[in-house]
Amino acid sequence: MFARIDHIGVAVTDLDAALALYERDYDMTLVHRETVTEQGVEAILLDVGENHVELLAPLGDDTPVGKFLAKKGPGIHHVAYQTGDIVAELERLTAAGIQLIDKTPRIGIRGSSVAFVHPKSTGGVLTEIVQPADGH
Secondary structure (H helix, E strand, O other): OOEEEEEEEEOOOOOOHHHHHHHHOOOOEEEEEEEEEEOOEEEEEEEEEEEEEEEEEOOOOOOOHHHHHHOOEEEEEEEEEOOOHHHHHHHHHHHHOOOOOOOOOOOOOOEEEEEEEEEOOOOOOOOOEEEOOOOO
């Protein structure tokens, strides 16, 4: 089962400009910044209570976030739900007939295990399942 909303992913074209907006105007605190080569993004996590906003800038135009920006422009990219057992969650979703983009987890920000669910199965919302690495 999902434990909570882990983060909302926001695609941006200029990571530093977006960070300035969120820190200055929204008074959010930068928690972590990392390049996640496997996903083709540079990502920033900002605290919002127990949850996060994740700002995503593509490493290239041919990455998933790069293609998203070209098609839709900046904005909400995905909603991420946290789980304590991502493998069991993927099995549960598969058994429920949900179409997965990732049938097995991959590495996400801060060493987390992540998998994406296809928006065709979720009412048009790209959904990420996240199992945080130990200590996060």
